[in-house]
Amino acid sequence: MRDATVIGGGPSGLAAAVWLAEKGYDVAVVEVMGELGGMLTQCIHDGFGTRVFGEALSGPEFSERLVKKARLLGLRTFLNTYVKEVRIGKEFKEVVAVSPAGVQRLQTRVIVYAIGCRERNGFEIRLGGARPAGVYTAGMVQRLVNLYGVLPGRRIVIMGGGDVGMIVARHLHLEGVESILMVFPEAGFAGLPRNVQQCILDFGIPFRPRTVVKKVIGKERVEGVVLTRVDEKWNPVEGTEEFHACDTVVLALGLVPYTGELKLGVRMDPATRGPEVNEFFETSVQGVFAVGNLVQVFDYVDDAFETACIAARGVEKYLNSGLKTAPIRLSPGENVRMLTPQRVEWVDDADVPVFLRPAVEKANVRIVVRNREGRVLGGFFKRYVRPSTLERIEVPRSMLSNLQEVSIDIAED
Ligand SMILES: Cc1cc2nc3c(=O)[nH]c(=O)nc-3n(C[C@H](O)[C@H](O)[C@H](O)COP(=O)(O)OP(=O)(O)OC[C@H]3O[C@@H](n4cnc5c(N)ncnc54)[C@H](O)[C@@H]3O)c2cc1C
Numbered sequence: 082m083r084d085a086t087v088i089g090g091g092p093s094g095l096a097a098a099v100w101l102a103e104k105g106y107d108v109a110v111v112e113v114m115g116e117l118g119g120m121l122t123q124c125i126h127d128g129f130g131t132r133v134f135g136e137a138l139s140g141p142e143f144s145e146r147l148v149k150k151a152r153l154l155g156l157r158t159f160l161n162t163y164v165k166e167v168r169i170g171k172e173f174k175e176v177v178a179v180s181p182a183g184v185q186r187l188q189t190r191v192i193v194y195a196i197g198c199r200e201r202n203g204f205e206i207r208l209g210g211a212r213p214a215g216v217y218t219a220g221m222v223q224r225l226v227n228l229y230g231v232l233p234g235r236r237i238v239i240m241g242g243g244d245v246g247m248i249v250a251r252h253l254h255l256e257g258v259e260s261i262l263m264v265f266p267e268a269g270f271a272g273l274p275r276n277v278q279q280c281i282l283d284f285g286i287p288f289r290p291r292t293v294v295k296k297v298i299g300k301e302r303v304e305g306v307v308l309t310r311v312d313e314k315w316n317p318v319e320g321t322e323e324f325h326a327c328d329t330v331v332l333a334l335g336l337v338p339y340t341g342e343l344k345l346g347v348r349m350d351p352a353t354r355g356p357e358v359n360e361f362f363e364t365s366v367q368g369v370f371a372v373g374n375l376v377q378v379f380d381y382v383d384d385a386f387e388t389a390c391i392a393a394r395g396v397e398k399y400l401n402s403g404l405k406t407a408p409i410r411l412s413p414g415e416n417v418r419m420l421t422p423q424r425v426e427w428v429d430d431a432d433v434p435v436f437l438r439p440a441v442e443k444a445n446v447r448i449v450v451r452n453r454e455g456r457v458l459g460g461f462f463k464r465y466v467r468p469s470t471l472e473r474i475e476v477p478r479s480m481l482s483n484l485q486e487v488s489i490d491i492a493e494d
Contacts, residue, residue: 099150
């Protein structure tokens with residue numbers, strides 16, 4: 082029986098597997114696609130790995146470094162293999178997977194889920210109108226353009242002003258499409274300021290805030306969209322509808338942890354929309370860990386990578402019968418939309434990294450840790466916070482001792 086089986090061969094899964102293999106643990110990676118690297122194989126722009134490798138790499142370069150390490154270590158990988166079921170027994174766990182070779186049953190002491198996130202689709206925002214050809218998710222466009230050299234269309238409307246939408250807009254512009262229009266319901270772009278400058282403003286790509294696509298028009302192929310302005314609550318403003326001719330609609334509506342693929346009853350967090358985890362990224366099922374974008378959507382792959390390394394330490398503790406205490410619950414307080422981990426429970430000396438998404442945009446604030454009674458236990462000064470940038474603090478373990486519950490909020494400094 083193996084020590085650990087990692088489900089998902091993206092950067093997080095590979096990082097966890099490599100960490101464990103380097104320590105001599107018997108570990109395997111199961112990946113549904115025909116190659117390792119996950120989403121990064123199609124992200125050919127640079128900016129990945131500044132923290133992990135100290136260089137700004139493209140997505141494929143980042144994943145190639147991990148794949149090389151995996152090969153050198155002789156890591157066992159199952160490609161084109163889809164995990165269909167996971168069984169949790171008393172003595173061991175079983176991963177049931179299907180591949181062209183048939184059904185595989187892998188017995189393992191630990192499972193690390195690293196299956197990433199998925200894109201929100203048109204049904205989730207009740208996109209109206211017809212269903213012609215020419216409506217794509219941004220990820221699919223990225224794949225078509227960057228991996229297969231195929232342009233999805235010539236006159237493009239992109240719905241959504243987040244990072245993925247901006248990056249895809251720049252690629253399409255550089256590939257020479259005739260026109261691009263970005264529309265989004267917020268008053269400003271929802272992604273990183275760096276991407277607003279480098280992807281949109283530097284290339285003069287047109288965009289319309291407080292605007293959404295109400296309807297897609299077209300029989301066989303997209304012929305246009307009906308745009309409408311929206312108010313600050315995103316309600317359509319009457320009388321502002323207008324037809325805009327285009328042949329392609331790109332949905333860049335945000336990413337959501339891919340939890341539909343979790344094949345066992347782990348406790349979920351409605352705020353992150355991922356599984357609830359402890360400080361070593363173990364889910365509510367003992368010996369089942371979750372890492373990377375499956376846990377919460379991280380802005381940078383470097384953060385997803387870090388969760389995998391933390392989880393690998395947790396796997397090691399689990400395999401060596403590390404001790405746990407009564408859990409201390411961590412919950413988002415005022416001005417914090419979500420945070421990870423949601424509980425702290427291992428006996429350990431290390432400080433606890435906490436990743437949190439601000440709900441507000443503010444300068445000169447303090448991220449404050451409070452006990453159940455609201456007493457401040459400690460604070461971390463931040464020059465500027467905004468919802469598009471995930472924050473990371475390290476909570477000293479001593480700050481949490483003898484507590485059952487803490488909340489973390491963002492307050493004026
Ligand atoms: C469209 C899109 C564009 C993105 N662009 C950027 C960007 O420009 N910059 C950036 O920093 N981040 C970007 N991201 C985020 C990016 O996903 C992460 O930075 C990084 O890839 C997260 O790594 P991961 O290993 O957690 O997930 P992933 O890279 O998504 O890897 C998950 C792996 O699990 C596999 N898998 C899923 N289900 C199963 C199953 N049942 N059985 C076996 N294998 C399975 C998948 O095939 C995949 O290889 C983008 C994400 C998407 C969806």
